Amino acid sequence: MAITVQQLWDExxxxxxxxxxxxxxxxxxxxxxxxxxxxxLALTGFFQYFANQRLQIFGLAEFTYxxxxxxxxxxxxxxxxxxxxxxxxxxxxxxxTPKGILELAEKFKVPVLRTSxxxxxxxxxxxxxxxxxxxxxxxxxxxxxxxxxxxxxxxxDPGIGKSETALSLIERGYCLVSDDVTEIxxxxxxxxxCWANEVTRYHMEIRGLGIIHVPSLFGVSAIRRExxxxxxxxxxxxxxxEDRTGVHPDTITMMDVExxxxxxxxxxxxxxxxxxxxxxxxxxxxxxxxxxxxxLDDKIIERLTKGRVRHG
Amino acid sequence: MAETEIIKKxxxxxxxxxxxxxxxxxxKAAGKYDCDIFIEKDDNKVSCKSIMGLMTIEGYPGSTxxxxxxxxxxxxxxxxxxxxxxxxxxxx
Numbered sequence: 013m014a015i016t017v018q019q020l021w022d023e024x025x026x027x028x029x030x031x032x033x034x035x036x037x038x039x040x041x042x043x044x045x046x047x048x049x050x051x052x053l054a055l056t057g058f059f060q061y062f063a064n065q066r067l068q069i070f071g072l073a074e075f076t077y078x079x080x081x082x083x084x085x086x087x088x089x090x091x092x093x094x095x096x097x098x099x100x101x102x103x104x105x106x107x108x109t110p111k112g113i114l115e116l117a118e119k120f121k122v123p124v125l126r127t128s129x130x131x132x133x134x135x136x137x138x139x140x141x142x143x144x145x146x147x148x149x150x151x152x153x154x155x156x157x158x159x160x161x162x163x164x165x166x167x168x169d170p171g172i173g174k175s176e177t178a179l180s181l182i183e184r185g186y187c188l189v190s191d192d193v194t195e196i197x198x199x200x201x202x203x204x205x206c207w208a209n210e211v212t213r214y215h216m217e218i219r220g221l222g223i224i225h226v227p228s229l230f231g232v233s234a235i236r237r238e239x240x241x242x243x244x245x246x247x248x249x250x251x252x253x254e255d256r257t258g259v260h261p262d263t264i265t266m267m268d269v270e271x272x273x274x275x276x277x278x279x280x281x282x283x284x285x286x287x288x289x290x291x292x293x294x295x296x297x298x299x300x301x302x303x304x305x306x307x308l309d310d311k312i313i314e315r316l317t318k319g320r321v322r323h324g
Numbered sequence: 325m326a327e328t329e330i331i332k333k334x335x336x337x338x339x340x341x342x343x344x345x346x347x348x349x350x351x352k353a354a355g356k357y358d359c360d361i362f363i364e365k366d367d368n369k370v371s372c373k374s375i376m377g378l379m380t381i382e383g384y385p386g387s388t389x390x391x392x393x394x395x396x397x398x399x400x401x402x403x404x405x406x407x408x409x410x411x412x413x414x415x416x
Binding site for chain 1: 344355368369370371373374375376377379380382
């Protein structure tokens with residue numbers, strides 16, 4: 013997903029100690045490639061394979077090299093670089109920006125940012141931020157809880173009891189991440205991070221009660237800002253078709269990531285929070301390499317095999 | 325009966341946009357019907373049966389919102405939702 017320089021500025025101005033030196037009006041330039049480039053080689057006049065769609069970082073090396081050039085040469089090289097339609101320039105170590113760059117920035121509509129950080133630290137931190145900003149994200153319907161370190165997403169039709177189950181889990185000491193609407197982002201190849209919408213964060217809607225604010229009622233230990241998704245639990249009306257052994261666990265695919273999925277039938281009087289809690293614990297156990305359903309099945313198969321030998 | 329999806333666009337014309345009260349009215353209206361109803365704005369699609377969802381779509385005054393309903397009673401549901409939008413959620 014391409015991002016704009018504006019997004020980088022909004023999220024990173026403080027974190028990366030950035031300030032705008034020139035080209036303030038061109039912050040909506042797109043970073044088509046989510047990466048950074050040291051334009052040293054381009055400054056020597058070599059533009060083959062020049063990564064012009066990346067953030068261009070001017071560090072000590074670039075400045076020292078520019079200093080070694082005559083004024084006319086320096087201007088020509090910088091101009092050639094800006095002619096490559098670069099999206100943005102970042103100057104590290106709070107170096108004074110050469111006048112030439114300021115003029116070129118306006119002429120070629122390139123924002124120039126400056127940071128007090130040294131290049132290495134800036135590149136490392138900015139990479140993390142760019143990765144975060146460009147990660148695929150979406151908004152899904154479901155209530156997100158953290159149960160003993162396991163991220164549980166409760167889904168189900170309206171009125172099935174997602175929020176009520178979440179409320180019971182909160183009373184048991186677990187944490188609410190988001191109620192009913194959850195923002196998700198794929199943070200790596202196989203992990204999804206979940207958090208709540210800024211506006212409704214830590215609020216819940218309970219039928220008959222209306223909207224409640226969870227940390228005010230239950231304290232800050234009842235909330236969690238974000239958590240990784242480990243298991244999806246679908247609350248459904250009983251169909252008679254439920255999994256009875258758990259030997260062949262279901263999974264669903266969310267943003268190309270496969271996530272374990274458990275379907276729980278909801279009947280009146282059934283303590284859903286208790287079952288969700290056990291489901292989360294069981295998931296934790298599986299992650300430790302201990303699969304109760306499979307182990308029992310293996311034991312039975314082993315006995316059956318032995319029996320066959322004895323009787324056969 | 326083949327399931328058809330009804331899609332309609334509405335402009336938010338009440339004074340404060342979709343805040344808690346209009347959201348509650350929409351959820352109440354939508355909740356009466358079996359069909360699936362979604363509300364969409366700027367790539368954000370949420371169930372019209374979720375208060376939390378409706379409060380996150382940022383339906384500010386003057387914005388346009390797309391409602392889609394699919395299921396047997398979709399038309400009736402859409403009519404009731406349209407009434408709410410047209411009548412500014414009965415706010416003075």
